[in-house]
Amino acid sequence: MSKIEHQVLENEKGERLDKLITGLNGEWSRSQVQQWIKDGHVLVNGQSGKANYKCNIQDVISIIIPEPELLNVEAEQMDLDVYYEDGDVIVVNKPKGMVVHPAPGHQSGTLVNGLMAHCKDLSGINGILRPGIVHRIDKDTSGLLMVAKNDKAHERLVEQLVAKTVTRKYFALVHGVIPHDHGTIEAPIGRDKDERQSMTVIEGGKQAVTHFNVLERFDEFTFVECILETGRTHQIRVHMKYIGYPLAGDPKYGPRKTLNTNGQVLHAGILGFNHPRLNEYMEFSSPLPAYFDELLKSLRNKD
Structure with missing residues (x-):
């Protein structure tokens, strides 16, 4: 474990702590520096720092670099x-x-x-x-x-997630028949105070936005495409439950009587991002898994 000290210069005044430290060494990524700050490895004038702290002239920043x-x-x-x-x-x-x-x-x-x-x-x-x-x-x-x-590469991909420029399209089967063809769910998500293993829409939660398009309707189910604008834990599962159309097969957020599919019927089918080095947009798609495809066929035959 090594230690580095840096005194903030006049031209660095007002800069965020994590950004300033990242600029001190071309090998350090911002995400890595933020983790060091979170773990207490960065002190400002002898006190634990915060990533968004705005540096002042002559602040003494101590960086304790942990052994890998x-x-x-x-x-x-x-x-x-x-x-x-x-x-x-x-x-x-x-x-x-x-x-x-x-x-x-x-x-x-x-x-x-x-x-x-x-x-x-x-x-x-x-x-x-x-x-x-x-x-x-x-x-x-x-x-x-x-x-x-x-x-x-990790840092640049995370930056795209934060900037909401990554394409993430999911395909899901939900309970109920959604009457409108398109929709946007904007509702904050946080940990459920009564059930700590679950997430829920809650005041003061993190911003969460899901767009959806109806692809096909059945007697008791709807096949939908969900597009993530943000990526919160269990976001699609929580949001679809919130608007009254929980995912089929979901033991945590779905109804008691649901399909026996060993978990939610949800597939991350399309993923697109800018290559972290080449900066060229790349998009990939994967077909529905066999069980999902067979389920849709059975619902069509039933109708």
Whole structure:
């Protein structure tokens, strides 16, 4: 562990703490610096700093650079469905039922375990348990994910998520028949105070915006396309429940009597972003998984 001190110069006055520190070293990414600040490794005049602190002339910034943690996630050979890969990014199609990264109760069999065997060069911004993971999808949601292979690529992909320039289109089957063809749900999402494992629409929650288009209607269900403007935990599942059309098969947010599909009927089918190095827009699409396709066929035949 090493320590660096920097005294704020006149031309640095008013600059955000995280931005100023990132500029001190061309190898540090802003996300990495923000994590150091969050972990208490950055002091301003001897006190813990905040990422959005506006620096003053002669402030003394102390940066304690932690030793890099050794990656201890077990690599596991898997038949990953890779849609694209180069030296900066991988786009992979995650199957339903697979957890994205290790967590209590899921130490193996995750996408990260498979990625570790597939390639050794994943970004380290998210630490030892989530290398390369820029965004997540739930265990029982299938579909496309972008994974960063280095810190700079990771940072640039995250910047696009924050700027809402990433295309993320999901396909879902919901309970009920939605009468209108299009809609936008803008409702803040936060942790449910009564059920800590669940999210809900709540005053003071984080801004969340979901757009949807009706693709097909059935007697008791609607097939919809959902477009994420923001990416909150369980966003589509929470928002569709909020407007009265919960996802079919969802044990957490759906009705008691729902389809037996081993989790929500939700597929991340289209993903688009600017390549972090080439700055060229790339878009990928994956077909509905077999169970989803068969379910739609059965509903059509029933009608």
